Amino acid sequence: MNVVRRLLTAMVVVFLVAPLVVVAVVSINRNRYMDFPPEGFSLHWYAQLWNDVGWRDAITTSLLVAATSAALAVAIATPMAYVLCAYHIRLAPLLYSLGILPFMLPPVISALGALVFWNSVGHSGRVENIIVSHAIFFSTLPLITVSLAMEAMDPSLPEAAQTLGASPRTTFRTITLPLLVPSMISGYAAAFVLSLNEYIIAFMVSRFSVVTLPIKIVNDLRYGFTPTIAAVAVVFIAIATTTFALFARFGNLLRFLGADPAILERQR
Amino acid sequence: MSELRRPSRGTWAVLAFPVGMLAVFFLVPFGIMLATSFYHRIEGGFYTPAFELDSWRRLLHGVFIERTLFSIGICLLAGAVCITLAFPFTYFLTRMRRRPHVTLLVLIMSALALSEVIVGFAWSVLLGRAAGISNILVWLGLMDEPAAYQPSFLAVLIGLCYIAFPYCVLTLYPQLTRLDPELTEAAQTMGASPWKTFWTVVVPIGRPIIVAGFLLAFVFTLGSYLIPAFLGRPEHWTLSVFISDQATFNANVPFAAAMALFLTVLSLGVVGLVTWIEGRTRG
Numbered sequence: 001m002n003v004v005r006r007l008l009t010a011m012v013v014v015f016l017v018a019p020l021v022v023v024a025v026v027s028i029n030r031n032r033y034m035d036f037p038p039e040g041f042s043l044h045w046y047a048q049l050w051n052d053v054g055w056r057d058a059i060t061t062s063l064l065v066a067a068t069s070a071a072l073a074v075a076i077a078t079p080m081a082y083v084l085c086a087y088h089i090r091l092a093p094l095l096y097s098l099g100i101l102p103f104m105l106p107p108v109i110s111a112l113g114a115l116v117f118w119n120s121v122g123h124s125g126r127v128e129n130i131i132v133s134h135a136i137f138f139s140t141l142p143l144i145t146v147s148l149a150m151e152a153m154d155p156s157l158p159e160a161a162q163t164l165g166a167s168p169r170t171t172f173r174t175i176t177l178p179l180l181v182p183s184m185i186s187g188y189a190a191a192f193v194l195s196l197n198e199y200i201i202a203f204m205v206s207r208f209s210v211v212t213l214p215i216k217i218v219n220d221l222r223y224g225f226t227p228t229i230a231a232v233a234v235v236f237i238a239i240a241t242t243t244f245a246l247f248a249r250f251g252n253l254l255r256f257l258g259a260d261p262a263i264l265e266r267q268r
Numbered sequence: 269m270s271e272l273r274r275p276s277r278g279t280w281a282v283l284a285f286p287v288g289m290l291a292v293f294f295l296v297p298f299g300i301m302l303a304t305s306f307y308h309r310i311e312g313g314f315y316t317p318a319f320e321l322d323s324w325r326r327l328l329h330g331v332f333i334e335r336t337l338f339s340i341g342i343c344l345l346a347g348a349v350c351i352t353l354a355f356p357f358t359y360f361l362t363r364m365r366r367r368p369h370v371t372l373l374v375l376i377m378s379a380l381a382l383s384e385v386i387v388g389f390a391w392s393v394l395l396g397r398a399a400g401i402s403n404i405l406v407w408l409g410l411m412d413e414p415a416a417y418q419p420s421f422l423a424v425l426i427g428l429c430y431i432a433f434p435y436c437v438l439t440l441y442p443q444l445t446r447l448d449p450e451l452t453e454a455a456q457t458m459g460a461s462p463w464k465t466f467w468t469v470v471v472p473i474g475r476p477i478i479v480a481g482f483l484l485a486f487v488f489t490l491g492s493y494l495i496p497a498f499l500g501r502p503e504h505w506t507l508s509v510f511i512s513d514q515a516t517f518n519a520n521v522p523f524a525a526a527m528a529l530f531l532t533v534l535s536l537g538v539v540g541l542v543t544w545i546e547g548r549t550r551g
Binding site: 001004005015016017018019020025075076082087088095098101104108109111113117118119133139166190197198203204214217221225229233239240241245247257259 | 274275278279282283287290293294295297298300304353360361369370372373374375376378382383384385386387389391393394398399409428430433434438441444446453461462466487490493494503508511512516528531532535536539
């Protein structure tokens with residue numbers, strides 16, 4: 001059993017890490033073409049990410065889309081999670097499903113829906129379309145994090161505030177909202193990272209006129225490989241890993257992923 | 269929350285923004301998509317309002333049925349491979365000490381967040397002729413000449429497994445952390461080997477979440493666009509590729525809309541099945 005456990009864990013780690021290692025190796029190759037074993041060491045391809053106008057524009061567009069769409073996603077999800085958890089609403093399960101649904105369905109469906117929507121209102125191929133579509137698609141993530149925080153909240157805290165004479169509005173502003181902030185931040189971070197990486201919705205909504213980083217990578221790959229693509233992949237991997245490592249360090253990653261609170265006590 | 273308050277007028281006002289956003293930017297596009305599927309297609313990428321069943325009729329044609337069966341087949345296979353590996357892996361993971369536990373979760377989350385663009389690209393490098401596995405084997409003297417393993421069916425399957433495996437782990441994780449450690453301890457105190465405990469205690473208890481995780485992985489891989497497009501030949505394309513290809517390059521939006529609605533029904537059916545299984549095990 002022990003052997004099986006070690007072997008399986010090792011296999012999984014190798015499987016998940018192997019392609020990333022190969023990409024990292026390719027990205028520091030001095031040669032313009034892919035080689036193995038690599039010849040020489042160079043950070044030239046990383047510099048090009050910033051010096052080349054095409055790449056720099058794609059990076060700034062992607063950062064803009066991810067930052068604003070994640071903020072909008074949190075703005076959509078937080079009031080929804082709060083009301084659905086704090087009030088007795090008969091339609092609550094239905095409304096919650098509506099919030100989860102876009103993310104559950106294959107993204108190509110949201111992508112095509114957004115495409116025909118923006119076509120029919122005559123406003124296609126704009127960057128704000130991608131922002132709105134990403135916000136809707138990824139609002140599921142803050143919806144889950146904030147709902148979990150609502151369920152975990154000690155009900156005596158807002159009750160105490162109300163007993164002491166605070167109005168519901170004041171209670172929300174001074175007690176509930178500050179307690180929800182960590183879950184809003186983790187929801188924001190998850191939506192941000194996934195938006196940065198999203199391709200198919202951005203591609204179909206952009207109608208070839210807005211170029212985000214994943215779109216730029218795919219466009220470039222059509223004309224063949226460049227080490228710059230490997231460099232950008234490494235940057236992506238670094239951003240994702242750093243975000244979740246910080247999450248694990250400062251937030252409660254295990255709880256966010258739905259672990260039984262008891263397990264947090266058991267394993268120290 | 270112990271007692272749920274009754275909603276006031278202000279409550280509905282608070283709810284108006286999120287529900288309004290979801291209605292306008294998710295439900296309305298769905299309605300437009302439904303309408304578009306009946307529209308008349310004009311050659312060259314346009315369509316005009318009409319009521320025609322042409323696009324829906326095309327769903328009964330050989331090519332579409334073949335694509336559907338292929339997509340379902342490869343995604344079921346990917347789901348099966350992933351759940352077979354992910355279930356024992358996640359079980360072991362939940363029993364690890366804190367440090368490796370969190371480290372592996374960070375790895376899993378990072379892999380999950382990776383763009384399909386990067387997963388597809390990384391595997392095309394790894395399975396390619398220029399800087400991949402075969403070059404390592406040549407370098408080690410195990411092979412004479414580097415070979416390319418993509419595009420191929422196997423490459424698409426590996427890519428799909430790569431994106432679905434972390435997803436599988438995360439769907440199994442919450443339930444497996446709730447598995448009472450006393451159950452397995454009891455089995456072992458009574459003399460069962462760890463293997464026997466795993467097969468006779470853990471797997472039977474986990475059966476509903478295994479089925480649910482498998483079906484969710486199936487829907488998740490069904491949504492993959494870039495993996496089949498990057499790592500496969502056109503005969504390895506799944507419905508997602510086919511739909512966006514029809515919408516963008518072939519410019520047949522009505523047909524793409526009909527296919528997207530079919531895919532919606534298929535995915536919702538599977539998700540409904542999962543909800544039903546979960547409801548049954550809880551009740």
